[in-house]
Amino acid sequence: MDASPLLKVAGLVAGYQDQKIIDGISFSVPNSCFLGIIGPNGSGKTTLFRVITGFLKPWEGEVLYQGNNTSRITAADIAKEIAVMPQGMESTFSFSVEELVAMGRFPHLGRLQKLGKRDRDVIRQVLELTDTEDFKDKKLFELSGGERQRVFLAQSLAQEPKLLLLDEPTAHLDIGHQIRILDVIKRLNRTEGMTVIVVLHDLNLASLYCDRLILLKDGFIFEEGSPSEVMTYETIEAVYETVVLVNKNPVTKRPHVLLVSKEQQ
Amino acid sequence: MIFCAVILAISPAVARGDGQPQRIVSLSPSITEALFQLGLADNIAGVTTFCLYPPRAARKPKIGTVIKPNVERIVSLQPDIVLATETNPQPDLDKLSSLGIRVLILPPEKSFTDICRNLSLLGKALGVEKTAESVIKKANERIMVIKARLKDARPVKVFWEVGASPLVTVGKGTFADELLSMAGGINIAHDAPARYVRYSREEVLRRNPEAIVLVTMGDVTAREVASWQKYKGLTAVKDRRIYVIEAHPVCSPTPLTFARGLEKVASFLHPDCVRPGPEGF
Amino acid sequence: MTYRHTKVFIALFLLFIGTFLLGLAFGGSNLSLSSVVTAIFQPEKDSIASTIVWQLRVPRFFLGVLVGAGLSVAGCVFQGLLRNPLAEPYTLGISGGAALGATLAIVFGLPGVFGRITLPLAAFLGAFLSLSLTYAVAARRRFSIPTLILGGVILSFLFSALVLLILSVADTDKVHGTIIWLMGDLSATETGMARVAAFPIVGGIMIMILLAQQLNILTLGEEKATYLGLNTESLRKIFFLAASLITGACVAVSGLIGFVGLIVPHFLRRLVGPNHRTLIPASALGGAIFLPLCDTIARTIIAPLELPVGVITGIAGGLVFISFILKTKSWEIF
Numbered sequence: 001m002d003a004s005p006l007l008k009v010a011g012l013v014a015g016y017q018d019q020k021i022i023d024g025i026s027f028s029v030p031n032s033c034f035l036g037i038i039g040p041n042g043s044g045k046t047t048l049f050r051v052i053t054g055f056l057k058p059w060e061g062e063v064l065y066q067g068n069n070t071s072r073i074t075a076a077d078i079a080k081e082i083a084v085m086p087q088g089m090e091s092t093f094s095f096s097v098e099e100l101v102a103m104g105r106f107p108h109l110g111r112l113q114k115l116g117k118r119d120r121d122v123i124r125q126v127l128e129l130t131d132t133e134d135f136k137d138k139k140l141f142e143l144s145g146g147e148r149q150r151v152f153l154a155q156s157l158a159q160e161p162k163l164l165l166l167d168e169p170t171a172h173l174d175i176g177h178q179i180r181i182l183d184v185i186k187r188l189n190r191t192e193g194m195t196v197i198v199v200l201h202d203l204n205l206a207s208l209y210c211d212r213l214i215l216l217k218d219g220f221i222f223e224e225g226s227p228s229e230v231m232t233y234e235t236i237e238a239v240y241e242t243v244v245l246v247n248k249n250p251v252t253k254r255p256h257v258l259l260v261s262k263e264q265q
Numbered sequence: 266m267i268f269c270a271v272i273l274a275i276s277p278a279v280a281r282g283d284g285q286p287q288r289i290v291s292l293s294p295s296i297t298e299a300l301f302q303l304g305l306a307d308n309i310a311g312v313t314t315f316c317l318y319p320p321r322a323a324r325k326p327k328i329g330t331v332i333k334p335n336v337e338r339i340v341s342l343q344p345d346i347v348l349a350t351e352t353n354p355q356p357d358l359d360k361l362s363s364l365g366i367r368v369l370i371l372p373p374e375k376s377f378t379d380i381c382r383n384l385s386l387l388g389k390a391l392g393v394e395k396t397a398e399s400v401i402k403k404a405n406e407r408i409m410v411i412k413a414r415l416k417d418a419r420p421v422k423v424f425w426e427v428g429a430s431p432l433v434t435v436g437k438g439t440f441a442d443e444l445l446s447m448a449g450g451i452n453i454a455h456d457a458p459a460r461y462v463r464y465s466r467e468e469v470l471r472r473n474p475e476a477i478v479l480v481t482m483g484d485v486t487a488r489e490v491a492s493w494q495k496y497k498g499l500t501a502v503k504d505r506r507i508y509v510i511e512a513h514p515v516c517s518p519t520p521l522t523f524a525r526g527l528e529k530v531a532s533f534l535h536p537d538c539v540r541p542g543p544e545g546f
Numbered sequence: 547m548t549y550r551h552t553k554v555f556i557a558l559f560l561l562f563i564g565t566f567l568l569g570l571a572f573g574g575s576n577l578s579l580s581s582v583v584t585a586i587f588q589p590e591k592d593s594i595a596s597t598i599v600w601q602l603r604v605p606r607f608f609l610g611v612l613v614g615a616g617l618s619v620a621g622c623v624f625q626g627l628l629r630n631p632l633a634e635p636y637t638l639g640i641s642g643g644a645a646l647g648a649t650l651a652i653v654f655g656l657p658g659v660f661g662r663i664t665l666p667l668a669a670f671l672g673a674f675l676s677l678s679l680t681y682a683v684a685a686r687r688r689f690s691i692p693t694l695i696l697g698g699v700i701l702s703f704l705f706s707a708l709v710l711l712i713l714s715v716a717d718t719d720k721v722h723g724t725i726i727w728l729m730g731d732l733s734a735t736e737t738g739m740a741r742v743a744a745f746p747i748v749g750g751i752m753i754m755i756l757l758a759q760q761l762n763i764l765t766l767g768e769e770k771a772t773y774l775g776l777n778t779e780s781l782r783k784i785f786f787l788a789a790s791l792i793t794g795a796c797v798a799v800s801g802l803i804g805f806v807g808l809i810v811p812h813f814l815r816r817l818v819g820p821n822h823r824t825l826i827p828a829s830a831l832g833g834a835i836f837l838p839l840c841d842t843i844a845r846t847i848i849a850p851l852e853l854p855v856g857v858i859t860g861i862a863g864g865l866v867f868i869s870f871i872l873k874t875k876s877w878e879i880f
Contacts, residue, residue: 076776
């Protein structure tokens with residue numbers, strides 16, 4: 001395993017127009033790490049995500065992928081190694097599932113953009129992995145929310161990325177689908193060594209799947225470390241400004257946050 | 266002998282080129298009418314759907330409209346010559362030329378002199394120069410007669426209306442304007458900035474014409490006459506001098522038609538000097 | 547390409563052959579079928595039938611193919627680029643610019659200055675002006691789709707107003723001439739013009755086919771398209787320029803023929819799906835059928851009078867489309 005981190009961000013300051021959202025964020029992501037970015041609404045999770053992916057240019061600081069500044073790598077080259085699944089993926093056009101997933105192969109295709117045997121194999125594999133093979137000829141609007149997310153995940157996986165970045169991939173999904181999606185990603189992380197950075201809303205999912213967590217508050221890193229280190233009740237209460245109880249999930253041994261309503265105190 | 270043989274050999278070629286064309290296609294109503302007046306009615310192979318004068322013209326085979334002639338139909342009629350004006354689309358005329366058909370485009374006509382010149386050109390091209398000259402002479406004579414009769418008449422201020430809503434009149438550079446002045450009238454819109462202008466009714470009232478001539482516009486005519494009669498202060502209304510004339514003699518006339526039109530209008534404006542001619546409408 | 551797609555393409559190809567035959571057999575004059583057949587097999591014979599078939603009907607058919615394919619592909623690309631099923635080649639103001647160019651040329655009597663090419667040239671320059679202005683406006687906002695649409699539509703209104711202004715003070719003859727041009731016309735085909743126009747049209751179509759997959763990916767949104775490695779701003783520029791140039795060339799050579807660029811790609815998308823790798827070639831073929839077919843109807847239905855081909859494309863397209871909507875059950879727009 002390579003000792004130097006796959007991804008490193010240093011001194012990031014970024015925002016939109018006049019508004020500064022993140023102020024001085026630095027961290028590094030070792031190879032094959034499963035990193036979760038958590039924090040309350042408005043803490044800068046999506047902004048940080050967009051700077052990492054290169055979609056938003058930071059005002060200060062840099063993002064280094066394998067030691068190289070990402071602003072100096074072309075989007076086409078980045079796409080060969082890094083796959084991104086942004087929030088709210090949709091398609092207004094009625095492409096079939098297979099066509100959508102095939103788009104994920106684009107960064108690897110040659111001039112003529114013909115799908116070779118290897119490409120077709122990859123597509124078939126990711127369809128199987130995400131359990132979407134059965135509806136590969138269906139259109140997106142015929143599928144449920146959970147099924148659609150799996151399709152977009154397959155699309156990202158078709159890029160055969162070394163690094164997978166996801167922004168709230170489980171939003172609006174029921175618990176069954178949430179688990180299924182994250183299980184697929186976790187499996188790839190374990191077996192292929194794919195590095196994952198995922199922005200999550202749900203603290204318990206983050207605790208369940210991530211090796212490391214970064215907890216944001218008001219645009220800076222409040223706490224960083226393993227789930228047990230980060231998810232203590234003092235930390236959560238300080239960041240989310242609400243009363244919680246934290247105990248251990250008996251099966252997974254990971255911290256589990258229990259919510260307490262103000263009314264019942 | 267050899268000389269005669271050579272002449273005989275060349276002449277059919279020459280005759281085909283400059284002699285009298287046997288099959289003529291006309292792309293303009295005024296040209297069609299002129300062809301009838303030149304005695305070439307039987308040589309007409311095709312006309313536009315708007316060629317309605319004289320009535321016999323309407324029975325000739327149709328080749329489309331003035332602004333959209335049917336090139337294929339024209340070609341199928343195998344004409345010796347196609348007579349056109351600037352109103353016809355140039356690309357279609359080019360297409361006909363490129364297929365080897367002779368096309369004669371008459372220069373634009375804006376005055377009586379123009380239409381006489383064009384008739385003369387037609388005469389030369391179609392081998393009936395003498396007939397053309399005599400028609401022009403006849404038209405000129407009739408005009409001379411009218412001019413003589415109007416020598417001492419005081420010109421009458423006239424509003425010449427070609428369109429009701431919007432109100433449209435004619436400026437200088439049109440047949441109507443020229444005809445009016447020849448007929449002893451003064452076009453109150455003579456100083457208008459264009460040949461056909463949308464005019465303000467107020468301005469007409471302000472200039473207070475002594476007569477109004479309406480060019481027929483179908484059913485609207487009667488309504489328009491009634492509408493003018495509401496303005497009781499207008500001299501033309503007080504003297505009951507609102508006249509109606511058909512569009513044909515003043516829109517794209519031939520020399521003879523112009524002369525007839527002139528007679529008619531002169532008879533409106535100066536009834537004591539001129540009476541309408543024998544071929545009145 | 548699926549089995550279904552193959553069936554569609556075969557059907558289109560057969561329709562193309564059929565349209566070609568119809569275009570040869572019917573026209574403004576009533577040539578008998580036997581003389582048409584003779585003319586086809588004996589083209590050298592210097593007969594009237596031969597002239598009509600080979601020098602009038604055939605070039606006219608091929609111009610219809612060229613313009614029909616061009617407008618359909620341009621419409622297809624605009625629908626994909628702007629993510630709007632009602633987009634068509636004239637949405638972004640190209641027609642306004644071309645109309646202004648042509649109007650100026652006709653009203654100020656320029657035809658004749660450069661000979662027969664003056665009018666198409668003026669129309670093309672007008673289209674180019676409009677295209678450049680839209681480009682300049684959109685480029686200030688990274689060629690974002692909303693800016694493109696806004697800029698294009700506003701320019702379209704502006705140019706149309708200017709055209710009306712000129713027409714309101716021009717001579718009636720010139721007004722007539724302009725209106726005829728505006729209605730669109732495939733008849734006066736100087737094959738020289740068609741050949742010149744063929745370059746941007748065919749070239750543009752080829753570029754679109756090569757970039758079809760990129761267009762597919764662009765529809766996923768700005769963000770995701772970038773993540774898949776596309777330079778979205780420069781791609782949008784390329785699509786805009788190529789589709790506009792195709793449209794400009796079509797309009798220059800045949801006036802404003804409407805509905806083709808809207809109906810053909812929209813209809814074919816329901817048959818072959820939104821994947822532009824099949825949709826663009828299908829649209830080209832569909833347009834190559836639709837326009838010549840409408841033109842054949844336009845010039846035979848009340849012969850010797852010719853209806854403007856835009857009238858038939860509008861009526862035919864509208865009717866076909868309505869019946870199709872009534873028959874399909876699903877309500878997807880795209």
